[in-house]
Amino acid sequence: MSELAFRDVRVAYGRGRRAQLAVDGVDLTVRTGTTHGLVGESGSGKSTLARAAVGMATVSAGTITLDGADLMRRAPARRRVQMVFQDPLAALDPRMPVGLSVAEGLLATGQRLTRADREARVRALLERVHVDPGRAGELPASFSGGQRQRITIARALAADPAVLVADEITSALDVSVQGVVLNLLRELQDELALTMLFISHNLAVVRYVSDEVSVMRAGRIVEHGPTGTVLAAPTDDYTSELLRSVPVMGRPLDLEDDLEDAVDA
Numbered sequence: 001m002s003e004l005a006f007r008d009v010r011v012a013y014g015r016g017r018r019a020q021l022a023v024d025g026v027d028l029t030v031r032t033g034t035t036h037g038l039v040g041e042s043g044s045g046k047s048t049l050a051r052a053a054v055g056m057a058t059v060s061a062g063t064i065t066l067d068g069a070d071l072m073r074r075a076p077a078r079r080r081v082q083m084v085f086q087d088p089l090a091a092l093d094p095r096m097p098v099g100l101s102v103a104e105g106l107l108a109t110g111q112r113l114t115r116a117d118r119e120a121r122v123r124a125l126l127e128r129v130h131v132d133p134g135r136a137g138e139l140p141a142s143f144s145g146g147q148r149q150r151i152t153i154a155r156a157l158a159a160d161p162a163v164l165v166a167d168e169i170t171s172a173l174d175v176s177v178q179g180v181v182l183n184l185l186r187e188l189q190d191e192l193a194l195t196m197l198f199i200s201h202n203l204a205v206v207r208y209v210s211d212e213v214s215v216m217r218a219g220r221i222v223e224h225g226p227t228g229t230v231l232a233a234p235t236d237d238y239t240s241e242l243l244r245s246v247p248v249m250g251r252p253l254d255l256e257d258d259l260e261d262a263v264d265a
């Protein structure tokens, strides 16, 4: 079980009369073993909600729970929610061999591993994301953007998370490379029954990986349901508008072809 639940969550930036609610009473449940897509225009509060889940933004009201345990009160539970960010270059220490970055993720589990065990785990994690483990000693600069993003995913997986929060993790990548990362997520969904909150402004990408989708606007969830239902027949005007503003939505099958081509290449 690994259900991430937001209940009436509010997050404010600034204080007193200047306080602005970036997240304004959000209810959202990421069910065990499913991927929940979160879409919405720029500034609608998606990243703020994600940051709240990993303790990087202070929740001013409401609760965030993992299998019922309050994430704000129980620090050990917080490690069980791992976040992957948009820019892998910023997320990795440029002077640290990538294998060590992945090993840092292992440290978060609090397990004491021998050096040999740790190295074996790092190798397995790099293989898991299709990065050559023989390159564990190299620095981030010698990898491509897509490889770097897969390394940050390996680091997040190293912490043995119950839930992965992915905030625009393909937005900074070329379309061809996006496909590789998205297909990796699909593999992880199948093999690890991954539970994931997947944030993206690209609705075609969200459609490709999400079971359910929530649409956010001005800090609130304005629509929610199974991905197919919400994207095929939006009941909210704002969602329709959002769909219209993304031209790629007219050709979702092409995207799937692009993704397949990218993986075959």
Ligand SMILES: Nc1ncnc2c1ncn2[C@@H]1O[C@H](COP(=O)(O)OP(=O)(O)OP(=O)(O)O)[C@@H](O)[C@H]1O
Binding pocket: 013, 014, 022, 040, 041, 042, 043, 044, 045, 046, 047, 048, 049, 201
């Ligand atoms: N550190 C901060 N300090 C003050 N205000 C902030 C901060 N971070 C975000 N905000 C404000 O909170 C609101 C929500 O921002 P957030 O980054 O969560 O949106 P988003 O949906 O992730 O947008 P995008 O699609 O551009 O990533 C915006 O009005 C933004 O200006």
Ligand SMILES: [Mg+2]
Binding pocket: 046, 047, 048
């Ligand atoms: Mg954001």
